[in-house]
Amino acid sequence: MASITADKKGKKETGTLLVKKALPQMLKGGVIMDVVNAEQAKIAEEAGAVAVMALERVPADIRADGGVARMSDPELIIQIIKAVTIPVMAKARIGHFVEAQILESLGVDCVDESEVLTPADEEFHIDKSKFKIPFVCGARNLGEALRRIGEGAAMIRTKGEAGTGDVVEAVRHARAILGDIKKLTVMPAEELMTFAKNIGAPYELVKEIAKTGKLPVVNFAAGGLATPADAALLMQLGVDGVFVGSGIFKSGNPLKRAQAIVKATTHYQDPEILAEVSRNLGEPMVGRTAASLSETEMLAIRGN
């Protein structure tokens, strides 16, 4: 021990797994908001967001407009980085490791390898362990979450169904992930390998979770959250924090709604505060039910 520490003393090691996993740990209990430009980023910061997520179009518009959704214009990302002091995340397409390289070079704090954008690779995800900055990835179940962690993701979020304003899929995914984790904690040791095989997850990670009872990285909710009550619902189910996408800037009063969702995420166990912050927020985003989506419109099935 002494010789190892003496050897490392005074050296600054950047981009280690510990350092990458620690950034999302600092965001826990907070709200990460989708923004498309610097002006929205400032509103998000003013509302108390712990980070902003830069993307070309919010998911509701991606759905409405169709076409290929890609990484944002780097110029917009630079403007967003200059506009705020909170961490800036940005989305890259699944498997598009060059978009991720560009985002890292721009100085973003975290990359979201996101099913909300049009996948660049239908078979393989990015090797996230090669990067110095952390990645967040979406998951519908524990198998997907652990495959992404195996590839180097430092943060997981539920996929939900982005751009719908319907929270049902985020709830389904959060319950699936957290439910399987609970199951693992009481599973006999001889069943773990078959469980790992059945969900397509790395055995070592399955064994670790059976012991610790939690994911080895931070786990947020995302995809369809639109109200303070939605945020508190997912927090009570056991996620560490929330992403809100179209729900804020597609609503009637973005600043007020964003502030309310921030407070609801902090005080998620306190119905009195939740009632107070939910009052008079103006029009929520219109939304559409996740059940009304055809299979080609579902974003969550991308990149499993």
Add this chain to the structure above:
Amino acid sequence: MKIGVLALQGDFAEHLQALERCAVQGSPIRRSFQLEDIDGLIIPGGESTTIAKLTNSDNTIFDTITNKIKSGMPVYGTCMGAIFLANEIEGSSQGRLGLMSIKVRRNGFGPQKASFESYIDIPCLAENGAKSEPFHAVFIRAPLILSHSPEVNVLAKLDQSISENIIMASQNNMLVSTFHPELTGDLRIHKYFLSMVE
């Protein structure tokens, strides 16, 4: 002994775990009345602007914390906690407790790709005259302590040769570090803080 951990946002769960491993009762603090029976307070890592916004909306909890610190309750701020205790934040008017005579620069090392871990000397952790083992410290978008008034006691520097690289300091009943001892499993700094409470 009961130690509160401000649980509005950030890595408060990690601090609560560290307290548990020190065999001390920890208590998450979200509302003013929860501060009544605590003997010390930890302000965790997180986003200082987020906490500042929560200040604007619910001043009672921060008024109570300020009064308790002024009347002697020990407080320990890590990273965001250090920013929140500082009386001067470079180029910012964001909300803060402002009780400690230090000037800080947020994100002093740059964006996340400049975040790092290192092993550092913290002389105040030495026991019985023996030199202490280096401390495994994690710096995440960490602030810099740029300057301080004479009543501030500098406890550790990242680089002894650079005057402004202060990473741990105290002033009376207030302790701050710009890094996160709650992330590496080494309990010595938590125990150092608990000795301030005793």
